[in-house]
Amino acid sequence: MSYGIQVVCRCCALVILALVVAPCAGEAQEEHRHMHGLHFSHPLFTESVTPDTKLRFDLEKEWEADGKATEIELEGEFAFHRSFSVEVFAPYVFLDPELGPATSGVGNLEVALKFANFAFEERGLLLGYGVGLGFPTGDAKADTGSDHIWELQPFLNVGVAVANFEVVAWGIFGIPTNQDAGEEVETDFSYDFSVLYHISDRFQGLVELNGQTGLSGEEAGDGVVAVSPGVKVAPLPDSLIFIGVGVSVPVNDEELDARLKISLFWHF
Numbered sequence: 225m226s227y228g229i230q231v232v233c234r235c236c237a238l239v240i241l242a243l244v245v246a247p248c249a250g251e252a253q254e255e256h257r258h259m260h261g262l263h264f265s266h267p268l269f270t271e272s273v274t275p276d277t278k279l280r281f282d283l284e285k286e287w288e289a290d291g292k293a294t295e296i297e298l299e300g301e302f303a304f305h306r307s308f309s310v311e312v313f314a315p316y317v318f319l320d321p322e323l324g325p326a327t328s329g330v331g332n333l334e335v336a337l338k339f340a341n342f343a344f345e346e347r348g349l350l351l352g353y354g355v356g357l358g359f360p361t362g363d364a365k366a367d368t369g370s371d372h373i374w375e376l377q378p379f380l381n382v383g384v385a386v387a388n389f390e391v392v393a394w395g396i397f398g399i400p401t402n403q404d405a406g407e408e409v410e411t412d413f414s415y416d417f418s419v420l421y422h423i424s425d426r427f428q429g430l431v432e433l434n435g436q437t438g439l440s441g442e443e444a445g446d447g448v449v450a451v452s453p454g455v456k457v458a459p460l461p462d463s464l465i466f467i468g469v470g471v472s473v474p475v476n477d478e479e480l481d482a483r484l485k486i487s488l489f490w491h492f
Contacts, residue, residue, distance in 0.1 A: 261306070262345045264383045264390050268454045268470035268485055269432050270416035273352045273383035273392055275309030275338050276301050281488045287481040291321035295331065301338075311336040311356075317368040329368035333359040336377070348385040355379070360402075374401045388422040397439075410441030426458040434472065448477040454485075464491045 266272040266280075280299040286292065296316045303309040315331035336356035344351070356377035362369015379396040394416040403409060413436070420430040432454070437447030454470025468487040474480050 262342060262348065262350055262385060264350065264385065264392060265420055265422070265428060265456070266466075266489055267392060267416075267418040267420060267430055267432055268456070268468045268487055269434050269450075269452045269472055270392055270394060270418040271381070273340065273350050273381045273394075275303040275306060275340050276491060277303045277309070278489060278491045280490070283486045285484045287483075289479045289481070290323070291319065293320070294318040297331075307340045307342065309338050311338060317362075319367060327366040327368065329363040329366045331362050332369040332375075333361045334377075335359070350383040350385075352381040352383070353379065356396075372402055372404065375399065376401060390418075390420040390422075392416075392418040392420070408441045410443060411439040412443070413437055413439055426461065426463075428456040428466075430454055430456070430470075432470070432472075448474050448480070450474040450477075450483075452483075456487075456489075465489065466491075 262274075264272050264274045266276070266278075278299075278301050280297075280301075282295070282297040282299070284295045284297070286294070295318070298314045299311060301309050301311040311334075313334040313336075315333075316328070317331045318326070318328040320326045334356055336354060338354040339352060341351040341353075356375075356379065358373075358375035358377065360370045360372050360374055362371060364371045376399040377396055378399075379394060381392065381394045383393075384391045394414075396414040396416075398412040398414065400409060400411065415435050417433040418430055419432075420428055422428055430453070432452040433449065434452055435447060435449040438444045450472045452470050452472035454468055456466050456468040458466050466487075466489040468485075468489065470485045470487075472483040472485070
């Protein structure tokens with residue numbers, strides 16, 4: 225069994241144990257949600273369906289068959305209304321291949337417009353949609369991103385809250401534009417699924433399923449699916465800051481062993 229598989233198995237065991245032994249705090253959680261309206265906590269590898277005002281800092285480590293990669297990402301989101309927010313993602317990438325020199329550089333900047341429909345709020349159901357835009361701010365030679373391709377990313381999402389559980393699902397289309405002459409168009413479809421459980425006001429356990437498949441180009445029909453368990457903890461009582469740790473392991477990709485993500489969320 226590989227190291228990545230061992231890590232994810234241990235994390236799954238910890239999450240399951242926490243769910244089993246956690247005290248039943250359902251009434252307190254339900255009261256909290258009714259006071260503040262329907263709101264979904266932010267998963268780790270999956271986006272939240274709720275428009276928020278927050279800052280997020282991610283440190284992600286990736287182990288692949290041909291080397292290692294580290295990505296630092298700063299995300300800022302501002303909610304102009306409870307139904308609409310604007311997100312900005314700014315990554316910086318470090319690559320350490322098995323063969324060749326290490327490189328680093330700015331990745332592709334992304335901006336997303338996120339909308340939420342609260343028509344079914346009393347039933348614990350939230351419907352969302354929006355669009356993201358990827359800017360070619362990377363360096364193709366350093367393999368940290370693209371220097372000319374823009375990407376349009378329309379998406380749909382849904383969130384369901386039942387007692388202490390939050391279930392979130394996303395579907396995202398990736399449509400590249402501005403290709404060079406003779407460069408093939410490679411569209412793709414990404415899907416994310418998250419189940420989060422509020423163990424207490426300060427502790428959350430979650431399991432996510434994240435996948436991507438090619439729709440056109442050389443990778444049409446090819447895809448990868450990963451299982452991603454994790455936990456989120458508020459270090460202080462009544463804190464607006466959460467720290468999350470998650471591990472993502474693909475179930476059908478021999479080139480990628482595992483990803484480790486450490487996240488800091490500051491809601492305000």
